[in-house]
Amino acid sequence: MKNKSDEELVKLIVQNHRPALEELYDRYINLIYSFSLKMTKGDTEKTKEIVQLVFLRLWTTKRTYSASQGKFANWILTITRNIAIDLIRKEHKHKGTVQLDHNEWEKIQGQQSEHVLQEVSNNLLKQQIQEAKHQLSEPQKRLINLLYWEGYSLSEIAQLEEKPLGTIKSRLNQTLKKLRNYFSEETGGVRHGK
Amino acid sequence: MENKCENLSLYIIDQLSEHEKEQFKRHLKTCAHCQNELESLQETWQTLSYDMEEVDAPDSLKMEVMDFIFKEDKTEKAKKESPLYPIKLFLTKHFSPLSAGMTAILIISFTGLLWYNLHLKDTITALEDEMASPTQIVRTFNLKGQDTAASANGTAYLLQEGHDNSLIIELNNMPGTKDDEVYQVWLLNNGNRQNAGTIKPDQNGNGLITYRMPKDQSFDDIGITLEPNPNNTQPKGRKVMGTI
Numbered sequence: 534m535k536n537k538s539d540e541e542l543v544k545l546i547v548q549n550h551r552p553a554l555e556e557l558y559d560r561y562i563n564l565i566y567s568f569s570l571k572m573t574k575g576d577t578e579k580t581k582e583i584v585q586l587v588f589l590r591l592w593t594t595k596r597t598y599s600a601s602q603g604k605f606a607n608w609i610l611t612i613t614r615n616i617a618i619d620l621i622r623k624e625h626k627h628k629g630t631v632q633l634d635h636n637e638w639e640k641i642q643g644q645q646s647e648h649v650l651q652e653v654s655n656n657l658l659k660q661q662i663q664e665a666k667h668q669l670s671e672p673q674k675r676l677i678n679l680l681y682w683e684g685y686s687l688s689e690i691a692q693l694e695e696k697p698l699g700t701i702k703s704r705l706n707q708t709l710k711k712l713r714n715y716f717s718e719e720t721g722g723v724r725h726g727k
Numbered sequence: 728m729e730n731k732c733e734n735l736s737l738y739i740i741d742q743l744s745e746h747e748k749e750q751f752k753r754h755l756k757t758c759a760h761c762q763n764e765l766e767s768l769q770e771t772w773q774t775l776s777y778d779m780e781e782v783d784a785p786d787s788l789k790m791e792v793m794d795f796i797f798k799e800d801k802t803e804k805a806k807k808e809s810p811l812y813p814i815k816l817f818l819t820k821h822f823s824p825l826s827a828g829m830t831a832i833l834i835i836s837f838t839g840l841l842w843y844n845l846h847l848k849d850t851i852t853a854l855e856d857e858m859a860s861p862t863q864i865v866r867t868f869n870l871k872g873q874d875t876a877a878s879a880n881g882t883a884y885l886l887q888e889g890h891d892n893s894l895i896i897e898l899n900n901m902p903g904t905k906d907d908e909v910y911q912v913w914l915l916n917n918g919n920r921q922n923a924g925t926i927k928p929d930q931n932g933n934g935l936i937t938y939r940m941p942k943d944q945s946f947d948d949i950g951i952t953l954e955p956n957p958n959n960t961q962p963k964g965r966k967v968m969g970t971i
Contacts, residue, residue: 551797558789566784568776581788585795592796607773614776662778680740681775687742705736713771 539605543598546591554592564606565613572617572682579620586616618684625684665715673708676701735761739772862888868949868970875953876902876967879932883949883970885940892940894923896949898968901928907956910967912936914946921946925957 534556537545545553565584573579590612598608666674672694679685679693687705691698731754737743738751755761865885872879881898896912904910909925921944928934951968 554796555789555793558792562784562788563781566788567779567781570782571779581791584784584788585792588792589796603770603773607776610776611773658774658777659779659781662774666778677775681772687737687740702733702737705740706733709736709739709768709771712774713767716771716774717767 538600540598540600543591543605547597554588557591558588561606561609565609568610568613569617572614572621572684583613583617583620587613590616621684661716665712668711668715669708673704673711676704676708680705732758732761735764736768739765739769862886865892870896870898870949870951870968871971872900872968874965874967878902879968881968890942892944894938894940896926896936896938898926898928898934898951899932901926901932901934903928903930903932904953909954909957910934911952911954911957911959911962911964912938913950913952913962914944915948915950916944916946920950920962922958922960923949925954926951 534542534552537553537556539557539560542553542557546557562584565587566580569580569583569587570577573583587609591609598605602608666677669677675694676690679690680687685693687701688698691701694701731751734743734747734751734754738748738755743751755765863886865887868883868885870879870881870883878900879898879902880900881896883894883896886893886895894914898910901910904927909927911925912923913920914923915921923938924936926934926936948970950962950966950970952962952964953967954962954964
């Protein structure tokens with residue numbers, strides 16, 4: 534099992550091969566767990582629920598992954614994020630509101646900035662993201678946070694921000710491009726090999 | 728075109744409706760600009776997921792996750808081992824409970840109807856056979872009383888029903904019989920007498936007899952005698968009626 538590629542493991546899972554599922558679990562559990570923990574803002578019970586659903590889906594849906602679809606980690610994180618957002622949105626609905634008052638928002642921001650300071654990581658990718666985020670304006674950072682991590686839709690964000698949907702859409706365009714340009718500069722641009 | 732390019736980022740973050748998604752996919756095939764942008768922006772969006780603090784999952788989690796999956800799976804397997812499972816699976820796959828119920832009712836009704844139809848067809852065939860060979864009166868005989876039954880009269884009908892012949896004799900104003908006395912019908916053929924049954928008239932003197940004729944039996948005349956007791960093979964009493 535240890536020598537098998539992620540792609541081969543997924544193929545074995547399709548054939549109901551339990552050791553292959555356990556091997557994938559061992560390889561990616563920390564990534565999936567950490568990601569889910571952030572999505573649930575540190576709620577370990579909800580995190581467990583998400584992790585269970587991710588591996589159940591992997592075991593039952595028999596969706597095949599091929600390396601041509603990109604990195605396995607990205608593939609499994611997309612699945613994880615979809616499951617987490619389903620869960621979060623159910624809660625939004627349950628609370629019956631998408632309103633987040635500004636004080637609460639700043640509190641979250643504050644916690645996260647502290648997090649950023651505390652983080653000591655060798656993960657280059659993460660450092661890059663942190664740096665890239667410094668390039669973003671406050672509204673752009675808020676947008677990414679609400680959209681990516683909190684699972685709000687663009688129109689809900691427009692409501693929260695009290696801005697027309699069109700403004701939020703173009704803000705998204707600008708934000709993604711800004712991040713992209715920063716990443717490509719880092720990896721393939723002038724700063725590469727520094 | 729410009730308008731559709733705006734949907735690129737919404738496509739990447741998966742916030743287009745199904746219809747819009749299809750539209751955008753068609754646009755993507757023809758738009759070099761969006762094709763160039765798609766991959767790098769998608770990667771950027773996916774890279775955001777690494778903006779997290781990596782922690783170790785608790786060791787106990789693996790057992791919980793595996794139990795969660797394989798307990799579910801076991802009950803699935805148990806279901807699958809049941810011999811009816813393939814049928815059940817087929818039904819549940821193709822029909823909702825409501826439509827399955829309705830289908831069952833339809834199948835039952837259909838079977839019932841089919842059986843009823845077959846049954847009806849048999850009945851009709853039988854009726855048609857009968858209609859194909861209707862009962863015909865081949866000959867009619869008038870009977871007149873004599874002696875003690877001079878007041879009596881009657882009619883006999885020779886019926887042909889397919890290949891079968893039968894004789895119906897209807898008598899009126901017959902004097903009543905005493906004790907074991909019966910009127911006995913004889914068929915006369917070239918001086919030979921053949922017993923064709925007995926009659927006891929009712930209070931009003933009416934009597935009726937049906938006699939199924941054996942094959943190949945024929946007769947010229949009908950005679951009726953008053954017999955002291957029934958079932959004689961040859962007449963013992965007096966003749967009281969006959970064909971005119």
